[in-house]
Amino acid sequence: MAGLSSASGEQLRAIAMLRWRLLVNALRSVRGRLNLVSRGLATLLVAGAGIGGGIALGSMAWGITRESNLELLAIPLWIVFLFWQLFPVMATAFNENVDTSSLLRFPLSYPAYFLIRLIFGALDIATALGLLWSLGLLIGISAADFHLAPWALLVIGSFTIFNILFARMIFVLIEHWLSRRRSREVLGVVFLLMMVGFQIAGPVLGRYSKKTGPERFLVLQKLIPVERVLPPGAAASVLLNASRGHLAAGILFGTLLACYSAGAFWILNLRLRDQYSGENSSGGEKRRSPDLPATVQPGWRIPILRGPTAALYEKELHYFSRSGPMLFTMVMPLVMVFVLWGGRKAFMPHQMGFVFPVGAAYCLLVLTNIVYNSFGGEGGGIQFLFVSPVSFRRVAIAKNLAQLTVLAIDVSILWLGVRAIYNPPTGRVIVFTLAWYFFAVPLNFAVGNWLSVYTPKRIDYATFGRQRAAESTILLSLLVQFSAIATGAAAIFIGKRFFSSLWASSVVLLVLALPSIVGYFVVLGRIDRIAQQRREVLTTELCRD
Amino acid sequence: MDAIVTESLTRRFGDFTAVQDVNLSIAPGQFYGFLGPNGAGKSTTIKMLTGLLAPTSGRMQILGLDLGTHLVEVKRQIGVVPEGMALFGRLTGSEYLNFAGRMYGLDRMTAAQRAAELLDFMELSDQPKTLITDYSHGMQKKLALSAAVIHGPKVLFLDEPFEGVDAVASGTLKAMLQRMIARGATIFLTSHVLEIVERLCTHVGIINHGRIVAQGTLDHLRSVVVEGSSTPTGEKMTLEEFFLQTVGGPRNSTQELSWLG
Numbered sequence: 001m002a003g004l005s006s007a008s009g010e011q012l013r014a015i016a017m018l019r020w021r022l023l024v025n026a027l028r029s030v031r032g033r034l035n036l037v038s039r040g041l042a043t044l045l046v047a048g049a050g051i052g053g054g055i056a057l058g059s060m061a062w063g064i065t066r067e068s069n070l071e072l073l074a075i076p077l078w079i080v081f082l083f084w085q086l087f088p089v090m091a092t093a094f095n096e097n098v099d100t101s102s103l104l105r106f107p108l109s110y111p112a113y114f115l116i117r118l119i120f121g122a123l124d125i126a127t128a129l130g131l132l133w134s135l136g137l138l139i140g141i142s143a144a145d146f147h148l149a150p151w152a153l154l155v156i157g158s159f160t161i162f163n164i165l166f167a168r169m170i171f172v173l174i175e176h177w178l179s180r181r182r183s184r185e186v187l188g189v190v191f192l193l194m195m196v197g198f199q200i201a202g203p204v205l206g207r208y209s210k211k212t213g214p215e216r217f218l219v220l221q222k223l224i225p226v227e228r229v230l231p232p233g234a235a236a237s238v239l240l241n242a243s244r245g246h247l248a249a250g251i252l253f254g255t256l257l258a259c260y261s262a263g264a265f266w267i268l269n270l271r272l273r274d275q276y277s278g279e280n281s282s283g284g285e286k287r288r289s290p291d292l293p294a295t296v297q298p299g300w301r302i303p304i305l306r307g308p309t310a311a312l313y314e315k316e317l318h319y320f321s322r323s324g325p326m327l328f329t330m331v332m333p334l335v336m337v338f339v340l341w342g343g344r345k346a347f348m349p350h351q352m353g354f355v356f357p358v359g360a361a362y363c364l365l366v367l368t369n370i371v372y373n374s375f376g377g378e379g380g381g382i383q384f385l386f387v388s389p390v391s392f393r394r395v396a397i398a399k400n401l402a403q404l405t406v407l408a409i410d411v412s413i414l415w416l417g418v419r420a421i422y423n424p425p426t427g428r429v430i431v432f433t434l435a436w437y438f439f440a441v442p443l444n445f446a447v448g449n450w451l452s453v454y455t456p457k458r459i460d461y462a463t464f465g466r467q468r469a470a471e472s473t474i475l476l477s478l479l480v481q482f483s484a485i486a487t488g489a490a491a492i493f494i495g496k497r498f499f500s501s502l503w504a505s506s507v508v509l510l511v512l513a514l515p516s517i518v519g520y521f522v523v524l525g526r527i528d529r530i531a532q533q534r535r536e537v538l539t540t541e542l543c544r545d
Numbered sequence: 546m547d548a549i550v551t552e553s554l555t556r557r558f559g560d561f562t563a564v565q566d567v568n569l570s571i572a573p574g575q576f577y578g579f580l581g582p583n584g585a586g587k588s589t590t591i592k593m594l595t596g597l598l599a600p601t602s603g604r605m606q607i608l609g610l611d612l613g614t615h616l617v618e619v620k621r622q623i624g625v626v627p628e629g630m631a632l633f634g635r636l637t638g639s640e641y642l643n644f645a646g647r648m649y650g651l652d653r654m655t656a657a658q659r660a661a662e663l664l665d666f667m668e669l670s671d672q673p674k675t676l677i678t679d680y681s682h683g684m685q686k687k688l689a690l691s692a693a694v695i696h697g698p699k700v701l702f703l704d705e706p707f708e709g710v711d712a713v714a715s716g717t718l719k720a721m722l723q724r725m726i727a728r729g730a731t732i733f734l735t736s737h738v739l740e741i742v743e744r745l746c747t748h749v750g751i752i753n754h755g756r757i758v759a760q761g762t763l764d765h766l767r768s769v770v771v772e773g774s775s776t777p778t779g780e781k782m783t784l785e786e787f788f789l790q791t792v793g794g795p796r797n798s799t800q801e802l803s804w805l806g
Contacts, residue, residue: 298657311647383631389620
């Protein structure tokens, strides 16, 4: 690349060394070592998904090529494309391990800066899996028709370059928008709609599949010409035309794919050049004109809560009400109802009575990040909690009450949704659901309180998808959640199999609720001591910029 | 009874000793400036005195109460502005002060009334709907101080309260602190800005490499003759001169970094 000198090479090596040192230095703490173990397990999962997915997609491509149905190659290419571009949005979401834009203070040439942003930014799960899956496709096509191998290499190579450039382009655009709090919040709503959209896509497609053949054919006829000019379709069209000897058409579609890559490169280049030339992407908020002076309203009067507990509860609800992700949790129960409604005929036509408990379990699941990292949003405020004359036991109780309030609102919305779409849940189903909550909620709160103090991770309540709890917290919380759901399922099995009654299942869960509630109070009784022991970790982790 | 007493206060981080055998005795009503170069142990000491950090050994008493055994009672009587300011960014200024007041045991109405007065005094009342995260640095410092004093503490701990604050905001902060001293409160303050310490504080302690190297009234310290001092006997030094001579002035670097030109 023009403009790259030996000094640039030295800078690239220095940055690689920086990332290595950050990893090694993180191992100095027990928490860092635990996170590395969790990361190692996650890497194994990713490797499994990458190799498994590569084999599956490769087999699909092999079958399609073998049967000379190359127009269907667009399907695996779309799978790779959608995953590569959407996974970062939905999961890891625009979170570079090292903020490479901060490297601008060093005398980097623009080509070196561009390369650094491209290479180090692309070291993520989506790229790793995308590359492995693309390799699977290449091997599958080449194995099925060796004459197509050079074309496949060219097309899959171009497709890979396009995906890398396109993903980086999305990243820098989103990074630009996220640099301001207000646009961050607006973007949060966009993420919300996207995630809801994807949840709904399954049932919608499921219902569409129930349409008659001619109706489906008409829709497909309208969609295919559009699909062909989009990157995965264009890539498939190159191979299709090459296999039929239509060289000109193949080159045309190949050129189209190259144009997409060039477009992504151009936009990426524009944004990075702006950054390189000194655009302050982390500029402050636009200064507001002064509001009209107003008297200070007293805090809320909450009937059963007094003093600091009421103040803490009010503060938690203020935080929740100003949080995009919290809005998300309010919507999710309804989405769940809709998902179950869409798939009711396909999955459990005779079990619709379980929509309410399944939705209720989902309500608890979407609160995981808040319950298991409940101090994550405090930031510097954690110091206030330590210097104030209020016990952490009280703080934990207030937080759990606020979380319970959100859960109650979620379940109410769910109940209304279930009532509107199906029938109101029967008494025995409601009792079963409540019994499961009596078991699962204290269990989640107990482990959640403990992990919140033990492995805190700073998060911003206003931001969607850019942050996760500590890796060890994620693993343990998933373990608890799946255990709780499995226990509910086991209780249903026991009740139905041995007593032919859901009431018996409820009794089983109520019995299990006792140790769960005791465990909650045991953790609560020790939370002050644990918080005092962990205060340095809490303040250091949560107060960092 | 002294407001703040420490005996052999020590804090180690692994092999590194951040604070060693610190003995303080600060009488009620004193405005105590705690000085030291970067990494000397100022923030570690203030964190231990406010319960943010456990000491490795030694004793601390605030207003006659042992911090190890009466932590909550002590916290009720002190106000703290720690290094990170301890703010909840997604509350408005008034919500935060209301919250702080109630956390310190004030009832709803009293907390609201004091919050209004403090916002007015600190000139923060014209943006009641703005979230703290959108405040300027100076506004955040003023708000942090307001939260620290809303319950009328007898002892106030301030870690670098003037850092990054402009002259206007600094003036408001100083006015608030002088008001508290006039009413008999004790203030323990760390700062890098020696002029401010010289102007505000009655007593000064200097910490270097984790040990107290000098303490006393400002007048007393300025008249002390430091070994090797160039100041003529009988003539008072400025606090900056005394500080530099006590902790060691800038190193003689004529032979170093010759490549800098």
